[in-house]
Amino acid sequence: MTPPVDTLQQTATTAPSTASGTSPASAVDNVAPxxxxxxxxxxxxxxxxxxxxxxxxxxxxxxxxxxxxxxxxxxxxxxxxxxxxxxxxxxxxxxxxxxxxxxxxxxxxxxxxxxxxxxxxxxxxxxxxxxxxxxxxxxxxxxxxxxxxxxxxxxxxxxxxxxxxxxxxxxxxxxxxxxxxxxxxxxxxxxxxxxxxxxxxxxxxxxxxxxxxxxxxxxxxxxxxxxxxxxxxxxxxxxxxxxxxxxxxxxxxxxxxxxxxxxxxxxxxxxxxxxxxxxxxxxxxxxxxxxxxxxxxxxxxxxxxxxxxxxxxxxxxxxxxxxxxxxxxxxxxxxxxxxxxxxxxxxxxxxxxxxxxxxxxxxxxxxxxxxxxxxxxxxxxxxxxxxxxxxxxxxxxxxxxxxxxxxxxxxxxxxxxxxxxxxxxxxxxxxxxxxxxxxxxxxxxxxxxxxxxxxxxxxxxxxxxxxxxxxxxxxxxxxxxxxxxxxxKGRYYLRRAHDGIDLPMFDADGNPVDDRLTCAITGESCERPDMVASAIPDDNGGTQYVSSLALTLDATGQHVLPADPPDDKR
Structure with missing residues (x-):
């Protein structure tokens, strides 16, 4: 089940981390509205x-x-x-x-x-x-x-x-x-x-x-x-x-x-x-x-x-x-x-x-x-x-x-x-x-x-x-x-089986959910299906989240999660 709104918001509002060395401006420069x-x-x-x-x-x-x-x-x-x-x-x-x-x-x-x-x-x-x-x-x-x-x-x-x-x-x-x-x-x-x-x-x-x-x-x-x-x-x-x-x-x-x-x-x-x-x-x-x-x-x-x-x-x-x-x-x-x-x-x-x-x-x-x-x-x-x-x-x-x-x-x-x-x-x-x-x-x-x-x-x-x-x-x-x-044998489809986020991706009707998480790179609030966990934890050792767009534009690749071991991909 999806957590209550107040719990989810508390989980999702992790402040943008500076541990990665990537500032919000450098990650997504001049993105239009x-x-x-x-x-x-x-x-x-x-x-x-x-x-x-x-x-x-x-x-x-x-x-x-x-x-x-x-x-x-x-x-x-x-x-x-x-x-x-x-x-x-x-x-x-x-x-x-x-x-x-x-x-x-x-x-x-x-x-x-x-x-x-x-x-x-x-x-x-x-x-x-x-x-x-x-x-x-x-x-x-x-x-x-x-x-x-x-x-x-x-x-x-x-x-x-x-x-x-x-x-x-x-x-x-x-x-x-x-x-x-x-x-x-x-x-x-x-x-x-x-x-x-x-x-x-x-x-x-x-x-x-x-x-x-x-x-x-x-x-x-x-x-x-x-x-x-x-x-x-x-x-x-x-x-x-x-x-x-x-x-x-x-x-x-x-x-x-x-x-x-x-x-x-x-x-x-x-x-x-x-x-x-x-x-x-x-x-x-x-x-x-x-x-x-x-x-x-x-x-x-x-x-x-x-x-x-x-x-x-x-x-x-x-x-x-x-x-x-x-x-x-x-x-x-x-x-x-x-x-x-x-x-x-x-x-x-x-x-x-x-x-x-x-x-x-x-x-x-x-x-x-x-x-x-x-x-x-x-x-x-x-x-x-x-x-x-x-x-x-x-x-x-x-x-x-x-x-x-x-x-x-x-x-x-x-x-x-x-x-x-x-x-x-x-x-x-x-x-x-x-x-x-x-x-x-x-x-x-x-x-x-x-x-x-x-x-x-x-x-x-x-x-x-x-x-x-x-x-x-x-x-x-x-x-x-x-x-x-x-x-x-289908081994080249998924590099990882799990995106590192414990919240469900879909609602009871099978539709993508609209729960929000905050992107650690840009500070943008994005819906759960667009997010993936960052490979870099926050300052307290907790999980950070990155939007698909920010991850696409991350030239360093340091937020990309590691691949699963060969036997764990399927």
Whole structure:
């Protein structure tokens, strides 16, 4: 049982020790306020998570307002035909849903982001830096794609040159992202209804007005008159599977879910499913709509394929069938701008979290999340100026192999290694000193699944099999992850079995508790799940506590607890 509040407070208010020689200022220099940092390197504490399950789910889903789905659907539809493209969309959606579900549950249940989950799911404290690099690449690739789409809209609607449009679409995001979840939750709540109406109502009207367009859509066989084949579906799926990493962005919101209780159990699960793996349902619908609009523009309106794959032109063509041209252009540009703001605030926010994690563990310094917002936006702007949109299909197909290798490795570790084999600790551990720096289980899986599938993608095993590289990435990850755990006997997961704190980590409902302890380095009051005992006792020989952030930034490492003897780790 948890001690009474007064007892706990007496235990937790140990004064910051000077025995370590590390002052609070030197340990965490110039850390920005919580409101802007949004617990970017750590567990999201219970006292901060004041949103309802529905509000969290709405924020997570608001981030998938991106228009790249329409372009992706149009591109694979033009290349492979409607049936093959839809088959690819559905295959990708199924794989993404299955792999995303355990990750979303862990994030919502234990209130940690995917980097923290990855650390304890086969990669180790530093090993997850590898996967952070994969994820951060996703954020700036998608940012650049969406920014380019907005620039296209500004050019069509306002005749603004593309290079200026790229800059506008990038720089306008920075001030919106600085204040983290509190502002982003409001932004998505306000814009979601308008976005849904502008997205789907005109489509329904178009189909009612021109019902023959549905038959034309279903009969379309692509530019090269492709026949229906599983290989073509897998090529289409490979492009769609590049969005597998989207779950990592949703998780950056899901970690703020309130505790799961008997009273909110149904709404909690509904929010986790909708805001987690459920994003792919809406994503698949958007991709299929993108195919439909491209076919409509090509087959009914007689427009070129290069125009048909650009979302702004898709919406203008759709709107012009039911309203004056000037109004159609205006609404299309407004929709593109709203969509770009919704998704690129998420891309910039999540990218800043990933960069912060990479930098802090690599250099033991914490310049603040805001710096990395600017950095990530800068990379995205450079990609736009180099016209990445023109090779979007190739970039996404290549990237999908790496994203799948990572996501399926973590999912396999959670489902198989944690719950079936029992070789991986069920509770996700992320704190320095509790984990080994490197765990060969996840690292081996990502290297093998990612490396082999990328080689396959480039034709190393023959052109006939290259289309199936994403599927092989998933299969190899699911096989290698438990195999590596069995071979290593799970010995590289936990460096220590106990964090040195006698207070319970979870309440009666299995939720992380909100009891507070004081960090000996910074003097900050942090919740129990974010803390670990210090290797240095206080002046009276008692136990001191250190927050996960302070421990991450402790360059001396003198607060890190020693490893358990080999026979005591499990």
């Amino acid at each position: 919580v409101g802007t940092e949004d617990f970017s390197l750590r567990f999201a504490p219970r006292h901060y998570r004041k949103w309802t399950p529905a509000a969290v789910a709405a924020s997570a889903l608001g981030g998938i307002a991106y228009l790249a789905d329409f372009s992706i659907g149009a591109t694979i539809g033009v290349e492979h035909g409607t049936v093959n493209a839809i088959g690819g969309v559905l295959i990708a959606a199924l794989l993404i849903f299955v792999s995303s579900f355990p990750l979303a549950y862990y994030a919502a249940r234990y209130n940690v982001d995917l980097d923290l989950i990855t650390r304890g799911s086969g990669f180790g404290y530093k090993g997850s830096i590898i996967t952070n690099l994969i994820f951060v690449s996703f954020t700036f690739i998608l940012f650049a794609t969406e920014g380019a789409i907005m620039a296209q809209g500004l050019k069509v609607g306002l005749n603004i040159p593309l290079w200026i449009g790229y800059a506008v679409s990038s720089l306008m995001i920075i001030p919106l992202v600085i204040f983290g979840m509190k502002l982003l939750s409001k932004l998505h709540s306000w814009t979601n209804p308008l976005w849904l109406v502008m997205m789907f109502v005109p489509l329904v009207v178009l189909i009612i007005q021109e019902p023959d367009s549905v038959g034309t859509f279903l009969d379309y066989t692509g530019e090269d008159d492709k026949s229906v084949s599983f290989a073509a579906m897998m090529l289409a799926a490979g492009v769609c599977l590049s969005l597998t990493a989207q779950i990592a962005e949703n998780i950056d919101y899901l970690r703020f879910m309130p505790p799961k209780t008997a009273a909110n159990r149904k709404s909690w699960w509904a929010a986790v499913i909708c805001g987690g793996p459920g994003w792919v349902v809406l994503g698949a619908v958007k991709q299929i709509i993108g195919i439909f609009l491209a076919v409509y523009m090509i087959s009914v309106l007689g427009q070129g394929t290069d125009i048909a794959v650009e979302p702004v032109n898709q919406f203008m063509s759709e709107y012009k069938e039911m309203m004056p041209s000037w109004l159609a252009v205006t609404l299309a540009v407004i929709l593109v701008v709203i969509s770009q703001i919704k998704i690129n605030t998420t891309n910039a926010y999540c990218g800043s979290l990933a960069w912060t994690n990479i930098y802090s563990r690599s250099f033991k310094k914490y310049p603040g999340r805001v710096w990395f917002v600017v950095f990530n936006v800068g990379i995205s702007l450079a990609l736009m100026e180099f016209n990445m949109f023109s090779v979007l299909s190739f970039v996404l197909s290549f990237y999908s192999n790496l994203a799948i290798a990572w996501i399926f490795t973590v999912a396999a570790d959670i489902v198989i290694n944690k719950y079936i084999l029992g070789l991986s600790p069920k509770v996700p551990e992320f704190r320095r000193g509790m984990l080994y720096d490197w765990n060969p289980v996840g690292i081996t899986s990502v290297i093998l699944s990612g490396g082999i599938s990328v080689a396959m993608f480039f034709g190393a095993f023959g052109d006939g099999i290259s289309a199936f590289s994403p599927l092989f990435a998933a299969v190899i990850a699911v096989v290698v992850t438990p195999l590596a755990a069995v071979v290593t």
